[in-house]
Amino acid sequence: MLEESEKRNLLNVDDYQVLAKTKLPHSLYEYLASGTADATTLRENRDAFARWYLRPRAMRPVGRISTRMVLFGQGLSMPVFCSPAGVHALCHPDGECATARVCQDLGLLFGLSQHATKSIEQVAAAAPQSHRYYQAYILKDRSITARLVQRAIQAGYSGIFLTVDSVRFGYREADARNGFDALPSPHRLANYDEVRQQNLDQTYNAKTHLAWDQNSELLFEQNVSWKDVTWLKEEVCGGLPLIVKGIMTAEDAVLAIEAGADAIMVSNHGGRQLDTCLGSIDVLPEVVMAVGGRVPVLLDGGVRRGTDVVKALALGAAAVGLGKPLFFALACGGESSLKDMLEILQTEIEVAMALCGCETISDIQSSHITRHPGGHFQSRL
Ligand SMILES: Cc1cc2nc3c(=O)[nH]c(=O)nc-3n(C[C@H](O)[C@H](O)[C@H](O)COP(=O)(O)O)c2cc1C
Numbered sequence: 001m002l003e004e005s006e007k008r009n010l011l012n013v014d015d016y017q018v019l020a021k022t023k024l025p026h027s028l029y030e031y032l033a034s035g036t037a038d039a040t041t042l043r044e045n046r047d048a049f050a051r052w053y054l055r056p057r058a059m060r061p062v063g064r065i066s067t068r069m070v071l072f073g074q075g076l077s078m079p080v081f082c083s084p085a086g087v088h089a090l091c092h093p094d095g096e097c098a099t100a101r102v103c104q105d106l107g108l109l110f111g112l113s114q115h116a117t118k119s120i121e122q123v124a125a126a127a128p129q130s131h132r133y134y135q136a137y138i139l140k141d142r143s144i145t146a147r148l149v150q151r152a153i154q155a156g157y158s159g160i161f162l163t164v165d166s167v168r169f170g171y172r173e174a175d176a177r178n179g180f181d182a183l184p185s186p187h188r189l190a191n192y193d194e195v196r197q198q199n200l201d202q203t204y205n206a207k208t209h210l211a212w213d214q215n216s217e218l219l220f221e222q223n224v225s226w227k228d229v230t231w232l233k234e235e236v237c238g239g240l241p242l243i244v245k246g247i248m249t250a251e252d253a254v255l256a257i258e259a260g261a262d263a264i265m266v267s268n269h270g271g272r273q274l275d276t277c278l279g280s281i282d283v284l285p286e287v288v289m290a291v292g293g294r295v296p297v298l299l300d301g302g303v304r305r306g307t308d309v310v311k312a313l314a315l316g317a318a319a320v321g322l323g324k325p326l327f328f329a330l331a332c333g334g335e336s337s338l339k340d341m342l343e344i345l346q347t348e349i350e351v352a353m354a355l356c357g358c359e360t361i362s363d364i365q366s367s368h369i370t371r372h373p374g375g376h377f378q379s380r381l
Contacts, residue, residue, distance in 0.1 A: 002333040013304040020328035027178035035271035036170035042271030045302030048279025057357030072241045077107035083300045083321030084135030086115030092330040097126035104130035119190035124155035133159035138221045165246030169217045170273040226259040233260035250290035265298040270323045288316030306348025314369035
């Protein structure tokens with residue numbers, strides 16, 4: 001439970017991170033908050049948003065603002081979703097079940113990581129009416145990748161993310177310094193429990209429990225190709241939309257579509273993979289141009305303000321994801337804090353839309369955004 005004085009200071013998404021820092025163990029906070037190597041991309045995800053500016057429009061009717069949108073036939077209350085990110089239970093005992101319940105209440109899309117601390121089926125049971133997508137990685141044993149996706153289909157998930165930016169794990173100095181290399185007991189990567197019961201424990205949960213990031217890496221296929229995307233789409237997904245997550249160039253966006261992607265997600269894993277790549281918002285224009293309207297383009301990385309959401313939409317994104325803020329809100333005050341934080345973001349989006357003269361999401365256009373004429377920007381760090 002939050003103190004009244006703590007609640008009063010929670011006015012924007014970043015405020016939840018500031019408070020979470022005081023509540024979480026140092027090594028866990030750093031695991032969640034840090035980037036890889038010099039954290040250039042982590043910082044750039046935020047700074048890049050600050051180099052784009054909105055162009056307000058006046059005297060337009062904005063009395064009935066609606067942030068509602070449709071993605072693959074599902075109505076969502078706003079163009080903000082929960083990006084798939086493992087281990088929510090490190091911040092809240094109900095883990096991803098709690099996050100999915102909040103998404104169900106608010107009408108948002110929830111992404112469940114293959115490396116979640118609650119299983120595909122637990123999350124489906126906790127939030128049966130939620131719009132939920134499952135996120136896969138290509139494992140060395142592709143039959144396990146396929147089995148996990150099939151479980152998601154059976155459990156009523158309505159889309160699949162395939163994360164393609166993690167053939168090796170980013171160089172995480174903070175965790176090495178803090179000795180944060182084990183999934184703390186009693187947490188488990190719940191989706192592997194079935195594999196464990198099949199006596200494959202040596203390769204899966206036992207390994208992922210100790211030094212789990214490093215050992216997870218051993219399970220991931222490094223010899224991947226775009227044929228894996230085609231395989232997943234044609235032979236595994238059972239007609240569900242496949243979103244390829246972790247695209248950072250126009251070239252890969254085109255290849256992903258040719259391989260069968262139904263949507264492209266611009267993402268650098270929140271600065272947790274390749275350091276010194278651009279902030280994701282700066283990559284969005286080249287990807288949108290290359291995609292040419294063939295499929296929706298999603299984005300995550302550094303989204304913290306309603307104005308960030310409007311900027312991404314003005315540059316051509318259909319919706320944007322949040323990663324780290326979910327953990328921080330759960331750590332502050334559980335489900336109610338997460339709900340409050342997402343509602344704050346929705347209010348910010350509504351205000352930004354009104355001041356840009358946009359009553360609906362489809363009113364947000366490229367004419368609403370520009371670069372600063374002098375190339376200046378105000379760093380938010
Ligand atoms: C602790 C943590 C765990 C993550 N785990 C995954 C994962 O299992 N799969 C994945 O595709 N992305 C994962 N991500 C990346 C997020 O999906 C997302 O791309 C990123 O956090 C967005 O940037 P943001 O944190 O600035 O919002 C993780 C991110 C964090 C912070």
